[in-house]
Amino acid sequence: MVNFLCSSIGKKLIMSLSGLFLVVFLLLHLALNLTALLSESAYNAVCAFMNENILIQIMVPVLAGGFIVHILFSMFVEFKNWTGRPRDMRYAVANKSKATSWASKNMFVLGVIVILFLFLHLFHFWSKMQLASWLGAEEANPYQLVVKTFSCPCVCVLYIVWFAAIYYHVSHGFWSAFQTLGLSNSKWLPRLQFLAKLYAIVVFWGFTLVPVCFYLRNCCGCCGASSCGL
């Protein structure tokens, strides 16, 4: 087992499994977010359920673990990859081939961007909702928190940049995970690449819809507060 985990394929396998776990989480999170577009009561009811359900409470540390494992193993793989072609062995003329996607060559950088914005997101929402509830502090009204946060155009733009980074990261990571797990062949490879693109598009537009709709509603004066959440 130790030999397996120390191998390049073993490390990538752990990265892939944790990545697919996060892919499922993203879809659940998206479904939750979209309820905010339906009504205040629906969104608040879902948030209350997330705070009270025992299964969700157990899944929170599991989810955090999934993130940590994915980040740690991607770092192990990436740092080893840097030694495959050290800095002093770089080519004078870079390969300009269009056969490879930009995302596939920049997964680590995209991952770093995703993590940095994740901290901002946790500060904006999780710290004022679930964490506040755990600490016994006064919990913010989830819907009003969304309204307040996305009333600032800068925050909306930052979130859309974050969603774009997630789009590129999962558009490669999704099919790459199946490839690493050995669940691909010449027939399934193009199908998985198509599914990855589809998943990335759904995730990007689904998540983007919320800040855009709330900002526009705020501009039209449908919602209350206007304050920069940065």
Next chain:
Amino acid sequence: MKFTVKVWRQKNAKAKGKFETYRVEGISPDTSFLEMLDILNNQLIHEGKEPFAFDHDCREGICGMCSLYINGRPHGPDDEITTCQLHCRKFKDGDTITVEPWRSAAFPVVKDLVVNRHAFDEILQAGGFISTTGIAPDANIIPIRKQDADESMDASACIGCGACVATCKNGSAMLFVAARVSALAKLPQGRPEAAKRAKAMVAKMDELGFGACSNTGACEAECPKHISIAHIARLNREFLLANLQD
């Protein structure tokens, strides 16, 4: 045709290398790229300079000996060919052509454009074979599904040139190892040692300093035999199943 050729010059593995620029003129468009380098070397000899070293052997695209990273691509600007099959008509008259050796921690430069690809031999020695005892039976006695035979044959097309390693951002040898593992895994003769082979070859690949696979697909795009990255999925599968058997 005339070209300005920038060639990587390096005395030995430990010396610091640098580019030297040469001019070559009167080249026919139908001259092969390696012949153009021969002409340039001949010119250097006449000028009393030391010719540069580069690998080549069959010059028919089957031995995998020629290498060269030409204008940012292994084996040059054309697809699915080796450097020896590249012709000067693929360049424009007056072009500057930059020629570099394969760059990978596992392929140290021996001299100028020649790199040591012995690491591939070591990976093959670790498990890229079938052990037979007694007399090998007639190959046609064992029925093999056409699809399996075709996939094995496609993987066997690998000539071990190292373009996959040269183009991969991680200097990964996964396509090479995958092709060798896949070629044998798809045949009944290769199954008895499949688990041992996958583990041994991957362990040797990691030990020799090759990077991991990021599934960019650059290797498939630059492979002169266009070996599919679907074989990498099979290697991953073989490796995983081999470890589950322990």
